[in-house]
Amino acid sequence: MSHHRRGGPLQGVRVLELTKVWAGPYAGKQLAFLGAEVIRVESRGSLDVTRSYGVQDIDKAPGFMAVNPQKLSVQIDMKSKEGLALLKDLAGKCDILIENLRPGAIERLGIGYAELKRERPDIIFVSMGMYGNTGPLAYQTGYAPCFVALGGLSSLVGYEGEAPRGMNIRYADSTFGTAAAFATLAALNHRKRTGEGQFIDVSAVETMTSMIGDSIMDHSLNRRVVACDGNRHAEMAPHGAYPCADGDWIAISIPTDTAWAALAGRMGVADGRFATLAGRKAHEAELDRIIAAWTAGQTAATLAETLQFAGIAATKSANSVDLVSDAHLWEREFFRTVTDADGENRVIVGPGHRMTHGAAITDGAPKLGQHNAYVFGDILGLSVEEQRRLADAGAIR
Template identity: 55%
Template sequence: MSAFAGIRIVELAHRVAGEYASKLFADLGAEVIKAEPPGGSQTRALSPFVSGTSVPFLYLNTNKKSVAIDLDNSADRSVLASLIAGADVVLHDHDEAWEQRHGLDPETLAARHPALIHCAVMPFGRGAPANLQQARPLNVMHASGWGYHTPSEADPVRPPLKGAGRFLTDYEAGLEAALAIAAALIARERRGEGRTISVSDVEALISRSDCVLGRMLASEQEPGPERTRFDMGGPGAVFASADGHVFLLMTTGQHWSGMRKLMGEPAWADAFPSDWLEFQCTRERVETFRQHFRAWVSTRAKAEVSEQAQRLKVPLVPVNSAPDLHADPQYAFRRYFRELEGLLYPTVAYRMSATPACLTAPAPKLGADQALPATAGNTVPRGLAPNAIGVAQPRPESAPVSQLRQRGGPLAGVRVLALTKVWAGPYAGKLLALLGAEVIKVESLANLDEMRAYGGESIDSAPYFLSINQEVLSVRVNTKSKEGLRQLRRMVAQSDIVLDNLRPGAMERAGLTYDLLRKIRPDIIQVSIKMYGSEGPLAHQTGYAPSFAALGGLTSLVGYEGETPTGMNIRYGDSTVGATAAFAALAALRHRDRTGEGQFVDVSAVEAISTMAGDSLFAHCATGITPKCDGNAHPEMAPHGCYPCANGEWISIAVADDVEWRALCLVLGIDADLYAAAGQRLAQRVPVDRAVAERTRTHDAADLATALRTVGVPAFRSQSSLDLIGDGRLWSSEFFRFVDDRHGGQRPVMGTGWRMTPGEAAVERGAPALGEHDAYIYRELLGMSAKEYDRLVAEQAIY
């Protein structure tokens, strides 16, 4: 049985964001009905094409059905009403004016269908000014701060970049929407609650920078207009090898020791102190190292040198392109690419032992399922009939919900035991906590989360940790102690989900494999995040988020046209992996609620990053053309880029047609007839960009963006870290909010890309002190006596 079997979603999307969100459900068994306008979804017109069909459309719409609906026709509106009456979810990515015009606004739908889940994905979320909702992915990227801070170590005179491919911002927003919908479905099937969900593309993207921007928000790092504010520092960069490129990230003395061995202990390295990466990482040393390393690696094959580096625990990895991924043995082992009607499709980053994602049908022809409405009209909430499927085995009851504090939210009553560190795993736990789950972070002084060690006056005041763990509980368990492990197993018996992102082999050494966990609790769900997944020829390898982007194909897509790839900002990746894992966890939970069956969810961080360029990977399969870094170019829009403004600022502008071109020219004083037709502008993109840049450079970026949006041209200032923190919309929408800092004060933190009514979870508590909730976990949940608790503390099983 598929994870979302029995769920019907009516999708009215005209952007990639909505189509990608529903694709995630369709590939896990939901019935997704595309209600398309008579001419078809706008994505059907996106290039490239194979056999006359849009490649992006093919990728985004596997396993879906299509019905042509003219919303201006009363008979068709009746058809849509019938479809919605039989649906669990209505999903769209239009603006609020469109909703009102067609009677698809939250108030109308909630009145007619109280148990319906209604999700709208908009560039700036519900309530934003109408002219902002015309934003395109380029504008979203720059409104979120990621564009301004891409690439790392940016040359201030060169334009910021759009990121990987055409649709990365849509994929992030679609993933955010899918996560919120999955949580709402679980609540609906448990309690019969309908919900309205609003997702902001921009806020979803900003939320992925929580442990970077979050520290600036809390004044633990100074924000500023510099484009390097998201950077990590150090010698990490992309370097040309004999047959492509490699990415190197070095941050520790151990990395430096391994690097010296890798290069054969060169004499020039003797001038570097052993701790230079941690304490003496000057610009001069970085440049000297890069100069020598660049010459050394340029004569070596990327696969060979990367394999040698892995054996020495040096984070040096190949920069993979689409052909590399198709030849990758790990991707082949995990069957990341699946064949359907002669084409190889990228799939998903999670292998689910009981409910795997499947590709069973290609994207539908327009109106292929026109007869479907005749069978619709199910007014009974479809998710509220579990007995129609049957429960495979009785589910052990969780311990009572914590009396510590009732927070509400769609995941109220769900308990997650998190053995997670650094960013990806904790981010997944944070998302589940913000949806209302009780997330218990397992920690110990003997094995601290590294985030507690970075900055701050103590392990309880480390800025990175504080930025990413709000509404999470902390329990001390010494997993190096036999008695500590026994108590941990007792916690497993009281939990619904076990989440981990420990190094390969760590869970096995602790006796916490899935086979052993389900002996403790038969319906347990284990979600495990590894760089390459838990099984396969490369599963033993480990690395960092910048490595994920290089290995997963994103780095090869980002850079100035015709030059060495630069990759996304070095900070990008961990949080996307965490969001992917959180969605997979909820898919497994929904299946367990219906059948009583738990499962093992094996998440590959590298594959999670690959999905953020899924259409690019699929385009290579379909056309044979290898996608490469293309600066800010777009195959269908010109001008499309980031242009200089006064005072060192930049503006993102994306022009799709002749009407927008003429409006742009009117504001900037350009002769529109010079490049009157779209074809001319695409063919002469360089002089077009030059003409636009000559006129924008004297304008204030924010004022010019407002003027352009007023006449219908999608434009937005490229926002720095300082701009984001001062953005009034983010404060008024409560994306930035305050939580208790445990010292009687308040700490500002970042929220998520969704808003949900009714019954959003309370978010009021900041990150926990180490072991802050020991008494609650041991005494209340496990029923331990005070004497026994004191004994375990004395024996350092609780430590």
């Protein structure tokens, strides 16, 4: 029986999460947002860095709270023999296991796919690694900055004529985590039709490379190495961010000649060189200077609204305050209010989708071991006395 029923397409699906930092927990977060019961295995002796780094209270760490809402937390020391036995028992009662431990760690613990499949043949085992589980580089481990660099994205991020500046690392972790969650959904659909479980091997580097398939194919077929080009786009011009009054910026994208005619009319520009995409691309630097001079004295938000009403893709470049105060995002439930274990309300970034019958999202990230009694008692059927003995022995800590 689930901890509580929240609805959603994954109601009744139980996930065991053996993950650290951001990418792995982000995959679990996506499944929790779809209604799955996601159980994080934690230990006071091996805290996730997002719980412990730079904070006084491990249950109030901002990084941890951001990526672990709507999950359960159970304490199991995987380094103890009895703790490992508890973990194996719990895995046998779960539909999905997600892990992003160091390469080979899960096998050394004796809870790899081969072992768990013997106990639960239809289990879906999701392994997340920098290079996956096979190949000459499978032994390597890394974090988001490694993912975006080795996947090729960092080399594309920078201004024209300058050295690369690198990609925001959050993109790597969240994209990797989302890819793992998507693969998990595909495996669940397969199991629903066939009854078969799966081993899913997700590579962070390959996930990142899949985001720049056009650049990879351009090199493979034409031997071209794509250079940094700021905000420019191969099929749109203008396409960039332009300065406005008060230090703000506006983003403008023009995908068609018709859209350019509308913008040109607003700007009072009548230059035949810019009438076609080919012409605008050929004179893009000059075009950007003309637009920047036009936007410079205007208020970004007001100008963006005016252009949007004219059918032109434009928006103020948003800072954090702009985002959290955006009425449209609140109306679309991009932000959600959840309640933590102490009864305090807090705002989180919700799912990137909307559903007619979506899962309720009401709970903040759990305290360490908040759901021990439920997991050990209701799921594993251990008595209170046995739970106390295991805690005294260090298996539950």
